[in-house]
Amino acid sequence: MLSLRDRRIADKIVDKIKSLGMGMKIMHVCGTHQDTVVKHGLDTLLLKLGIEVREGPGCPVCVTTTREIEEALYLARKGKTVAVFGDMLRAPGERDSLATIRAKGGRVRVVYSVDDAVKYAKEKKEDIVFFGVGFETTAPSVAATILDSPPDNFSVLSVHKLTPPATEAVLALGEIELNGVIDPGHVSTVIGWKEWEPISKKFKIPQVVAGFEPLDVLMAVYMIGRQISEGRAEVEVEYSRAVKEYGNERAKRIMYEVFEKKTGEWRGLGRVEESSLSIRKKYEDWDARKKYEDVLAEIADREYKDPPGCRCGDVIRGAIYPYECPLFGRTCTPSHPVGPCMVSYEGGCAIEYKYHRMERAKKCVV
Ligand code: SF4
Numbered sequence: 001m002l003s004l005r006d007r008r009i010a011d012k013i014v015d016k017i018k019s020l021g022m023g024m025k026i027m028h029v030c031g032t033h034q035d036t037v038v039k040h041g042l043d044t045l046l047l048k049l050g051i052e053v054r055e056g057p058g059c060p061v062c063v064t065t066t067r068e069i070e071e072a073l074y075l076a077r078k079g080k081t082v083a084v085f086g087d088m089l090r091a092p093g094e095r096d097s098l099a100t101i102r103a104k105g106g107r108v109r110v111v112y113s114v115d116d117a118v119k120y121a122k123e124k125k126e127d128i129v130f131f132g133v134g135f136e137t138t139a140p141s142v143a144a145t146i147l148d149s150p151p152d153n154f155s156v157l158s159v160h161k162l163t164p165p166a167t168e169a170v171l172a173l174g175e176i177e178l179n180g181v182i183d184p185g186h187v188s189t190v191i192g193w194k195e196w197e198p199i200s201k202k203f204k205i206p207q208v209v210a211g212f213e214p215l216d217v218l219m220a221v222y223m224i225g226r227q228i229s230e231g232r233a234e235v236e237v238e239y240s241r242a243v244k245e246y247g248n249e250r251a252k253r254i255m256y257e258v259f260e261k262k263t264g265e266w267r268g269l270g271r272v273e274e275s276s277l278s279i280r281k282k283y284e285d286w287d288a289r290k291k292y293e294d295v296l297a298e299i300a301d302r303e304y305k306d307p308p309g310c311r312c313g314d315v316i317r318g319a320i321y322p323y324e325c326p327l328f329g330r331t332c333t334p335s336h337p338v339g340p341c342m343v344s345y346e347g348g349c350a351i352e353y354k355y356h357r358m359e360r361a362k363k364c365v366v
Pocket residue numbers: 309310311312313315322325326327328329332333337338339340341342343349
Protein backbone atom coordinates (compact mmCIF):
# COMPACT_ATOMS: atom_id res chain seq x y z
CA MET A 1 0.00 0.00 0.00
CA LEU A 2 1.28 3.46 -0.88
CA SER A 3 2.39 5.48 2.15
CA LEU A 4 1.93 9.19 1.68
CA ARG A 5 5.04 9.70 3.83
CA ASP A 6 7.31 7.35 1.85
CA ARG A 7 10.78 8.89 1.81
CA ARG A 8 11.84 7.23 -1.47
CA ILE A 9 8.79 8.55 -3.30
CA ALA A 10 9.36 11.98 -1.72
CA ASP A 11 12.93 11.97 -3.08
CA LYS A 12 11.64 11.13 -6.55
CA ILE A 13 9.14 14.00 -6.47
CA VAL A 14 11.86 16.36 -5.24
CA ASP A 15 14.02 15.25 -8.20
CA LYS A 16 11.15 16.09 -10.53
CA ILE A 17 10.76 19.52 -8.89
CA LYS A 18 14.52 20.08 -9.30
CA SER A 19 14.31 19.09 -12.96
CA LEU A 20 11.92 22.01 -13.54
CA GLY A 21 14.80 24.28 -12.51
CA MET A 22 12.74 27.21 -11.31
CA GLY A 23 12.22 29.27 -8.19
CA MET A 24 8.63 29.90 -7.12
CA LYS A 25 6.55 31.60 -4.46
CA ILE A 26 3.54 29.54 -3.54
CA MET A 27 0.74 30.27 -1.09
CA HIS A 28 -1.56 27.78 0.57
CA VAL A 29 -4.68 28.72 2.50
CA CYS A 30 -4.93 26.02 5.14
CA GLY A 31 -3.62 25.59 8.67
CA THR A 32 -3.36 21.83 8.19
CA HIS A 33 -1.14 22.34 5.15
CA GLN A 34 1.01 24.68 7.22
CA ASP A 35 1.37 22.03 9.90
CA THR A 36 2.46 19.46 7.29
CA VAL A 37 4.88 21.89 5.66
CA VAL A 38 6.62 22.90 8.90
CA LYS A 39 6.38 19.59 10.77
CA HIS A 40 8.02 17.65 7.95
CA GLY A 41 10.56 20.33 7.10
CA LEU A 42 9.19 20.81 3.58
CA ASP A 43 9.61 24.58 3.83
CA THR A 44 13.34 24.22 4.53
CA LEU A 45 13.76 21.55 1.88
CA LEU A 46 11.96 23.57 -0.79
CA LEU A 47 13.70 26.81 0.14
CA LYS A 48 16.98 25.15 -0.84
CA LEU A 49 15.46 24.77 -4.32
CA GLY A 50 14.44 28.43 -4.37
CA ILE A 51 10.79 27.65 -3.61
CA GLU A 52 8.96 29.54 -0.88
CA VAL A 53 5.72 28.17 0.56
CA ARG A 54 3.75 30.64 2.65
CA GLU A 55 0.54 30.31 4.63
CA GLY A 56 -2.27 32.65 3.63
CA PRO A 57 -5.66 33.23 5.28
CA GLY A 58 -6.22 29.57 6.14
CA CYS A 59 -6.71 29.53 9.91
CA PRO A 60 -10.32 30.27 10.93
CA VAL A 61 -9.45 31.50 14.43
CA CYS A 62 -6.69 33.77 13.08
CA VAL A 63 -8.89 35.50 10.49
CA THR A 64 -11.71 36.17 12.96
CA THR A 65 -11.54 39.88 13.68
CA THR A 66 -11.20 41.59 17.05
CA ARG A 67 -14.72 43.02 16.49
CA GLU A 68 -16.20 39.53 16.03
CA ILE A 69 -14.40 38.23 19.12
CA GLU A 70 -15.63 41.28 21.06
CA GLU A 71 -19.23 40.48 20.03
CA ALA A 72 -18.91 37.03 21.62
CA LEU A 73 -17.24 38.55 24.69
CA TYR A 74 -20.00 41.15 25.05
CA LEU A 75 -22.74 38.53 24.90
CA ALA A 76 -20.90 36.55 27.59
CA ARG A 77 -20.58 39.70 29.71
CA LYS A 78 -24.33 40.21 29.30
CA GLY A 79 -25.10 36.82 30.82
CA LYS A 80 -25.45 34.64 27.74
CA THR A 81 -23.61 31.32 27.71
CA VAL A 82 -21.14 31.30 24.84
CA ALA A 83 -20.42 27.82 23.50
CA VAL A 84 -17.13 27.73 21.65
CA PHE A 85 -14.58 25.34 20.16
CA GLY A 86 -11.49 24.99 22.33
CA ASP A 87 -9.07 26.67 19.93
CA MET A 88 -11.16 29.86 19.94
CA LEU A 89 -11.27 30.07 23.73
CA ARG A 90 -8.03 31.99 24.16
CA ALA A 91 -8.22 34.16 21.03
CA PRO A 92 -7.66 37.68 22.37
CA GLY A 93 -10.12 40.52 22.02
CA GLU A 94 -9.03 43.99 23.08
CA ARG A 95 -8.49 43.14 26.74
CA ASP A 96 -10.16 39.80 27.37
CA SER A 97 -10.60 36.45 25.74
CA LEU A 98 -13.44 34.02 26.36
CA ALA A 99 -11.01 32.18 28.67
CA THR A 100 -10.45 35.25 30.85
CA ILE A 101 -14.18 36.03 30.87
CA ARG A 102 -14.77 32.47 32.09
CA ALA A 103 -12.11 32.92 34.78
CA LYS A 104 -14.01 36.03 35.92
CA GLY A 105 -17.18 33.97 36.31
CA GLY A 106 -18.67 34.42 32.84
CA ARG A 107 -20.59 31.57 31.26
CA VAL A 108 -18.37 30.11 28.57
CA ARG A 109 -18.60 26.47 27.61
CA VAL A 110 -16.14 24.56 25.43
CA VAL A 111 -17.90 22.22 23.01
CA TYR A 112 -16.59 19.69 20.52
CA SER A 113 -19.39 20.14 18.01
CA VAL A 114 -22.44 22.27 17.39
CA ASP A 115 -24.52 19.26 18.47
CA ASP A 116 -22.86 19.47 21.91
CA ALA A 117 -24.05 23.06 22.18
CA VAL A 118 -27.61 22.08 21.23
CA LYS A 119 -27.56 19.22 23.74
CA TYR A 120 -26.49 21.66 26.43
CA ALA A 121 -29.25 24.09 25.41
CA LYS A 122 -31.82 21.29 25.77
CA GLU A 123 -30.55 20.43 29.26
CA LYS A 124 -30.32 23.99 30.60
CA LYS A 125 -32.62 26.96 30.64
CA GLU A 126 -29.78 29.36 29.80
CA ASP A 127 -29.48 31.33 26.57
CA ILE A 128 -26.79 29.47 24.61
CA VAL A 129 -24.93 31.28 21.85
CA PHE A 130 -22.79 29.03 19.67
CA PHE A 131 -19.80 30.99 18.31
CA GLY A 132 -19.83 29.69 14.74
CA VAL A 133 -16.24 29.96 13.58
CA GLY A 134 -14.86 28.18 10.54
CA PHE A 135 -14.85 27.82 6.79
CA GLU A 136 -16.88 25.77 4.32
CA THR A 137 -15.98 22.62 6.24
CA THR A 138 -17.85 23.55 9.43
CA ALA A 139 -20.68 25.73 8.10
CA PRO A 140 -22.75 22.82 6.65
CA SER A 141 -23.00 21.07 10.04
CA VAL A 142 -24.12 24.32 11.70
CA ALA A 143 -26.68 24.79 8.92
CA ALA A 144 -27.95 21.23 9.36
CA THR A 145 -28.38 21.88 13.08
CA ILE A 146 -30.46 25.00 12.39
CA LEU A 147 -32.61 23.07 9.89
CA ASP A 148 -33.26 20.58 12.67
CA SER A 149 -35.13 23.27 14.68
CA PRO A 150 -32.97 23.47 17.80
CA PRO A 151 -34.54 24.81 21.04
CA ASP A 152 -35.50 28.50 21.32
CA ASN A 153 -32.73 29.21 23.84
CA PHE A 154 -30.09 28.26 21.22
CA SER A 155 -28.65 30.64 18.63
CA VAL A 156 -25.59 31.01 16.43
CA LEU A 157 -23.21 33.96 16.23
CA SER A 158 -21.98 33.24 12.73
CA VAL A 159 -18.50 34.35 11.75
CA HIS A 160 -18.23 31.63 9.12
CA LYS A 161 -16.10 32.62 6.19
CA LEU A 162 -15.43 31.45 2.63
CA THR A 163 -11.91 30.70 1.46
CA PRO A 164 -11.97 31.45 -2.32
CA PRO A 165 -12.90 35.15 -1.88
CA ALA A 166 -10.10 35.59 0.68
CA THR A 167 -7.60 33.90 -1.64
CA GLU A 168 -8.72 36.23 -4.40
CA ALA A 169 -8.34 39.22 -2.05
CA VAL A 170 -4.72 38.28 -1.29
CA LEU A 171 -3.93 37.96 -4.99
CA ALA A 172 -5.68 41.25 -5.77
CA LEU A 173 -3.51 43.03 -3.19
CA GLY A 174 -0.39 41.90 -5.06
CA GLU A 175 1.67 42.41 -1.91
CA ILE A 176 3.80 39.40 -2.72
CA GLU A 177 4.31 38.09 -6.21
CA LEU A 178 2.85 34.60 -6.16
CA ASN A 179 3.41 31.96 -8.82
CA GLY A 180 0.88 29.43 -7.60
CA VAL A 181 -1.69 28.51 -4.97
CA ILE A 182 -2.21 25.22 -3.15
CA ASP A 183 -5.94 25.00 -2.46
CA PRO A 184 -7.25 23.33 0.71
CA GLY A 185 -8.31 19.71 0.21
CA HIS A 186 -10.98 19.51 2.91
CA VAL A 187 -12.69 22.78 1.89
CA SER A 188 -12.62 21.53 -1.71
CA THR A 189 -14.35 18.26 -0.77
CA VAL A 190 -17.32 20.49 0.10
CA ILE A 191 -17.19 23.24 -2.53
CA GLY A 192 -15.58 21.24 -5.40
CA TRP A 193 -12.50 22.15 -7.42
CA LYS A 194 -14.55 24.03 -10.00
CA GLU A 195 -15.10 26.82 -7.45
CA TRP A 196 -11.41 27.79 -7.70
CA GLU A 197 -11.44 28.14 -11.48
CA PRO A 198 -12.36 31.87 -11.68
CA ILE A 199 -9.21 32.68 -9.66
CA SER A 200 -6.90 30.96 -12.15
CA LYS A 201 -8.68 32.69 -15.02
CA LYS A 202 -8.63 36.15 -13.42
CA PHE A 203 -5.06 36.12 -12.13
CA LYS A 204 -3.58 33.66 -14.65
CA ILE A 205 -2.17 31.64 -11.80
CA PRO A 206 -1.86 27.85 -11.44
CA GLN A 207 -3.71 26.21 -8.56
CA VAL A 208 -3.55 22.66 -7.25
CA VAL A 209 -6.05 21.21 -4.77
CA ALA A 210 -3.96 19.11 -2.41
CA GLY A 211 -4.29 16.64 0.45
CA PHE A 212 -2.48 16.94 3.74
CA GLU A 213 0.30 14.39 3.74
CA PRO A 214 3.89 15.36 2.85
CA LEU A 215 3.71 13.64 -0.55
CA ASP A 216 0.47 15.49 -1.33
CA VAL A 217 2.14 18.85 -0.73
CA LEU A 218 5.33 17.98 -2.64
CA MET A 219 3.26 16.70 -5.55
CA ALA A 220 1.19 19.91 -5.53
CA VAL A 221 4.39 21.97 -5.70
CA TYR A 222 5.58 19.87 -8.65
CA MET A 223 2.21 20.19 -10.42
CA ILE A 224 2.29 24.00 -10.02
CA GLY A 225 5.85 24.10 -11.42
CA ARG A 226 4.82 21.84 -14.30
CA GLN A 227 1.93 24.16 -15.17
CA ILE A 228 4.25 27.16 -15.17
CA SER A 229 6.79 25.39 -17.38
CA GLU A 230 4.02 24.45 -19.82
CA GLY A 231 2.54 27.95 -19.81
CA ARG A 232 -0.72 26.82 -18.18
CA ALA A 233 -2.71 28.49 -15.41
CA GLU A 234 -5.55 26.24 -14.36
CA VAL A 235 -6.92 24.22 -11.45
CA GLU A 236 -5.54 20.71 -11.08
CA VAL A 237 -6.49 18.21 -8.42
CA GLU A 238 -3.81 16.30 -6.57
CA TYR A 239 -6.34 15.24 -3.89
CA SER A 240 -8.43 13.30 -6.40
CA ARG A 241 -9.11 10.58 -3.82
CA ALA A 242 -11.56 12.97 -2.10
CA VAL A 243 -12.35 16.01 -4.26
CA LYS A 244 -14.96 16.11 -7.02
CA GLU A 245 -15.66 18.79 -9.60
CA TYR A 246 -18.71 20.15 -7.77
CA GLY A 247 -17.89 18.88 -4.28
CA ASN A 248 -20.57 17.69 -1.90
CA GLU A 249 -23.81 18.93 -3.46
CA ARG A 250 -25.92 18.01 -0.43
CA ALA A 251 -23.64 19.84 2.01
CA LYS A 252 -23.67 22.93 -0.23
CA ARG A 253 -27.45 22.83 -0.58
CA ILE A 254 -27.88 22.66 3.20
CA MET A 255 -25.29 25.41 3.76
CA TYR A 256 -26.92 27.84 1.32
CA GLU A 257 -30.44 27.00 2.49
CA VAL A 258 -29.53 28.49 5.88
CA PHE A 259 -26.73 30.95 5.05
CA GLU A 260 -26.33 33.66 2.46
CA LYS A 261 -23.11 35.27 1.28
CA LYS A 262 -22.39 38.75 2.58
CA THR A 263 -19.44 41.12 2.59
CA GLY A 264 -17.30 40.02 5.53
CA GLU A 265 -14.45 41.37 7.63
CA TRP A 266 -11.17 39.43 7.75
CA ARG A 267 -8.26 40.10 10.02
CA GLY A 268 -5.45 41.30 7.79
CA LEU A 269 -7.64 41.74 4.74
CA GLY A 270 -10.44 44.06 5.84
CA ARG A 271 -13.75 43.89 4.01
CA VAL A 272 -14.01 41.19 1.37
CA GLU A 273 -17.12 40.95 -0.82
CA GLU A 274 -19.27 37.81 -0.59
CA SER A 275 -16.84 36.20 1.82
CA SER A 276 -18.91 35.59 4.95
CA LEU A 277 -21.94 33.46 5.72
CA SER A 278 -24.84 35.22 7.36
CA ILE A 279 -28.00 33.44 8.58
CA ARG A 280 -30.97 34.04 6.25
CA LYS A 281 -34.04 35.91 7.52
CA LYS A 282 -36.07 32.70 7.33
CA TYR A 283 -33.94 31.27 10.16
CA GLU A 284 -33.46 34.46 12.17
CA ASP A 285 -34.94 32.84 15.30
CA TRP A 286 -31.54 31.15 15.65
CA ASP A 287 -29.46 34.11 14.55
CA ALA A 288 -27.73 35.60 17.62
CA ARG A 289 -27.17 38.89 15.74
CA LYS A 290 -30.95 39.22 15.27
CA LYS A 291 -31.98 37.75 18.61
CA TYR A 292 -29.62 40.00 20.58
CA GLU A 293 -29.72 42.92 18.14
CA ASP A 294 -30.38 45.43 20.95
CA VAL A 295 -27.50 44.11 23.07
CA LEU A 296 -25.02 44.08 20.18
CA ALA A 297 -26.20 47.55 19.07
CA GLU A 298 -24.58 48.88 22.27
CA ILE A 299 -21.12 48.05 20.86
CA ALA A 300 -21.82 48.37 17.14
CA ASP A 301 -20.11 51.77 16.77
CA ARG A 302 -17.03 50.98 18.84
CA GLU A 303 -13.63 51.05 17.18
CA TYR A 304 -11.43 48.10 18.01
CA LYS A 305 -7.68 48.00 17.90
CA ASP A 306 -5.61 44.89 17.32
CA PRO A 307 -3.03 44.11 20.04
CA PRO A 308 -0.13 46.61 19.87
CA GLY A 309 2.82 45.30 17.88
CA CYS A 310 0.96 42.19 16.73
CA ARG A 311 1.55 41.42 13.07
CA CYS A 312 -1.06 38.71 12.67
CA GLY A 313 -2.53 40.61 9.71
CA ASP A 314 0.80 40.43 7.88
CA VAL A 315 1.16 36.72 8.73
CA ILE A 316 -2.36 36.03 7.43
CA ARG A 317 -1.59 37.76 4.12
CA GLY A 318 1.67 35.82 3.86
CA ALA A 319 3.53 39.15 3.81
CA ILE A 320 5.87 37.97 6.59
CA TYR A 321 6.83 34.64 8.10
CA PRO A 322 5.59 34.22 11.69
CA TYR A 323 9.12 34.42 13.10
CA GLU A 324 9.54 37.84 11.51
CA CYS A 325 7.09 39.36 14.01
CA PRO A 326 9.19 41.15 16.65
CA LEU A 327 6.96 39.73 19.41
CA PHE A 328 7.35 36.11 18.29
CA GLY A 329 8.57 33.91 21.14
CA ARG A 330 9.46 36.98 23.18
CA THR A 331 6.30 38.60 24.49
CA CYS A 332 4.06 36.31 22.42
CA THR A 333 4.14 32.56 23.15
CA PRO A 334 1.46 29.84 23.20
CA SER A 335 1.12 30.23 26.97
CA HIS A 336 0.84 34.04 26.67
CA PRO A 337 -0.51 34.69 23.16
CA VAL A 338 -0.69 38.30 22.01
CA GLY A 339 -2.45 37.56 18.74
CA PRO A 340 -4.74 34.77 17.50
CA CYS A 341 -2.07 33.28 15.18
CA MET A 342 -0.28 32.06 18.34
CA VAL A 343 -3.50 30.57 19.77
CA SER A 344 -4.96 28.18 17.26
CA TYR A 345 -3.30 24.89 16.37
CA GLU A 346 -3.82 26.05 12.76
CA GLY A 347 -2.15 29.42 13.32
CA GLY A 348 1.16 30.08 11.60
CA CYS A 349 2.81 31.43 14.74
CA ALA A 350 1.68 28.53 16.96
CA ILE A 351 2.90 26.02 14.36
CA GLU A 352 6.26 27.77 14.01
CA TYR A 353 6.72 27.84 17.78
CA LYS A 354 5.67 24.21 18.18
CA TYR A 355 8.27 22.85 15.76
CA HIS A 356 11.05 25.45 15.77
CA ARG A 357 10.71 27.47 18.96
CA MET A 358 13.12 30.42 18.45
CA GLU A 359 15.45 28.63 16.03
CA ARG A 360 14.46 30.71 13.00
CA ALA A 361 13.32 33.81 14.90
CA LYS A 362 16.82 34.24 16.38
CA LYS A 363 18.36 34.25 12.91
CA CYS A 364 15.85 36.80 11.75
CA VAL A 365 16.85 40.45 12.14
CA VAL A 366 13.77 42.44 13.17
S1 SF4 B 1 3.96 36.32 17.05
FE1 SF4 B 1 2.15 36.82 18.22
S2 SF4 B 1 1.91 39.01 18.02
FE2 SF4 B 1 3.30 38.35 16.41
S3 SF4 B 1 2.01 37.95 14.63
FE3 SF4 B 1 2.20 36.03 15.73
S4 SF4 B 1 0.44 35.98 17.10
FE4 SF4 B 1 0.62 38.09 16.40
